[in-house]
Amino acid sequence: MKPASGGVHNLRAPSIIQIKERISLKERHTFGLPATARFFCEIENESSLLALLKSPTFRDNEHVFLGEGSNSLFMRDYPGIVVCLRNKGVRILSENDEAVCLRVSAGENWHEFVQYTLTHGYFGLENLSLIPGSVGAAPVQNIGAYGVEVNDFITHVEAIDVESAEVRTFKNKECGFSYRDSCFKSSLKNRYVITAVFFRLLKQPHLVLGYAGLREGLDSRGINNPTALDVSALVCEVRRTKLPDPKETGNAGSFFKHPTITESHYLKLKEIFPDIKSFELDHGRYKIPAGWLIERCGFKGRSIGPVGIYKKQALVLVNNGVASGVDVERAIVKITEKVKSKFDIILSVEPVLI
Ligand SMILES: Cc1cc2nc3c(=O)[nH]c(=O)nc-3n(C[C@H](O)[C@H](O)[C@H](O)COP(=O)(O)OP(=O)(O)OC[C@H]3O[C@@H](n4cnc5c(N)ncnc54)[C@H](O)[C@@H]3O)c2cc1C
CATH class of the missing domain: 3.90.78.10 (UDP-N-acetylenolpyruvoylglucosamine reductase, C-terminal domain)
Structure with missing residues (x-):
């Protein structure tokens, strides 16, 4: 993952939209149910997204947004348009001895982003390693694992109102975060498309080890003074042994x-x-x-x-x-x-x- 060149809304990128018809969704969600989308569009940047929101196909049909499909099940054929976010980019907005503030585009892969933060010495997300999916979906259900929830590190969520096409920035407190929930999953479901998530991460690790045997796992590996990378590696190892790999099952x-x-x-x-x-x-x-x-x-x-x-x-x-x-x-x-x-x-x- 490279730091991004894109500006905050990246509106200068060319707006190319290609709306496909009758696309199978089986490979586009990890549960792999047989379903078809009437329309399907992959979005590479915010200006394409704005163009899509104004298009007749979008305006005349129901819609659903999709990241990597690891928390979505297509139970039947979808009669509207499925919009898949693929916009990329990580930008450092500010930094001091204590913390770094980052803007991350919705289409980035979550685990790759977590690995990027750890290799750059930005801490907090280590317990959330290897959760499948995109950065844009992380606030939707306030992903959590091993005693950590992502909302503890999100400062803002940038989203576009699909009705007015206006960009809105939600402060953390406005996102309605709770256990596996947010306003994007409940009251504002499908009303806003998340284009970027803003994080504040720490320069000094504050490891959370009190959950589900993390401390014991580190001890049994002879790691007495763990780093955030040790915790991330252990979390990945435990997840790989406990959970089925969506690529196989x-x-x-x-x-x-x-x-x-x-x-x-x-x-x-x-x-x-x-x-x-x-x-x-x-x-x-x-x-x-x-x-x-x-x-x-x-x-x-x-x-x-x-x-x-x-x-x-x-x-x-x-x-x-x-x-x-x-x-x-x-x-x-x-x-x-x-x-x-x-x-x-x-x-x-x-x-x-x-
Ligand atoms: C093996 C496995 C393990 C998992 N472990 C965990 C775990 O430990 N903790 C946890 O919390 N979750 C876990 N999950 C669930 C899943 O990984 C997360 O919910 C993840 O954030 C989903 O990302 P996605 O991009 O695949 O979302 P998708 O399935 O594509 O979308 C999920 C929801 O978000 C909406 N959405 C997606 N992108 C946007 C956007 N840009 N704007 C607006 N709405 C959007 C969709 O409409 C949908 O409602 C796991 C899933 C699997 C398969």
């Missing part, structure tokens, strides 16, 4: 969000299931790992038609190769109904179903 990572329940509900469940896994939150609520609930329902390693429940992690659904959107819907219903009847907990789906 269709999946979208965690398929359900971890539900939160009240204290009285938790205490009731604890009586029946003394080994229940939980994290105590503020305000007397408890977060229950969705994978544990699914596993305790006996689904782990099993298949519901051509949709599998991953053998190493029940939270991940996999495409056994020939699954359709209908098969995925059937699996969702079967799993959520069983979890509801056993634990009185309603699971909600994490990826975006289109």
Whole structure:
């Protein structure tokens, strides 16, 4: 990844738009469902995006934005236009002894960006290594892993209003960030297209090691004084052993969000299931790992038609190769109904179903 030459909105780049018709989406989302887009357009720069937003094909059809498709499932043929962001560039905006501020174009690959930051001595994103997808999608569901959420490092999100074609900068507080959510995934879904994300990263590492055995993993490798690169390498190693590689097995990572329940509900469940896994939150609520609930329902390693429940992690659904959107819907219903009847907990789906 090279630092970018592009200006803030890169409007001087030529606006070339090529709208294709009847394009297969199977290879364009990691779950790999068979679906077709009526129209499909890849966007290389912001001026092309503005031209597209004004085009009749865009204005007369419904639309959806796509990065690398690792958190989107095309459940059926899409009757409108799928717009794929491929704009590139990383720019240093300011820097001092403490921190660096960067503007990163939406179409950059997330993991490559994380590796770029670490090799340049910019810290904070190490625990988010190897999360698939694009930089532009990172704020959409406020990606998180190993005790870190991306919103802790985002200062602004630059986006274009698809109705007025005006550029708007959302300050961190205006993005409505919460657990696997933001206004871009909820109230403003598909209204704004994110063109760039602004980060403030640290020059001195503040490693977050208290989660999911990171400290133990480093100790067992004899690393007593870890660097951010050590943490990143460990996170990558653990992820590679625990999660299916989307290049080999269709999946979208965690398929359900971890539900939160009240204290009285938790205490009731604890009586029946003394080994229940939980994290105590503020305000007397408890977060229950969705994978544990699914596993305790006996689904782990099993298949519901051509949709599998991953053998190493029940939270991940996999495409056994020939699954359709209908098969995925059937699996969702079967799993959520069983979890509801056993634990009185309603699971909600994490990826975006289109
Ligand atoms: C194996 C695997 C592991 C994963 N692990 C994690 C994890 O640890 N933590 C985690 O949080 N997620 C995880 N995910 C989910 C996924 O990687 C993230 O949500 C990622 O940010 C999605 O990026 P993408 O570019 O593929 O998004 P896409 O699937 O292309 O899009 C996701 C959503 O964002 C919207 N969107 C995309 N780009 C834009 C844009 N430029 N402007 C406006 N809206 C946009 C889309 O419309 C869609 O609603 C995992 C997925 C897989 C397959």
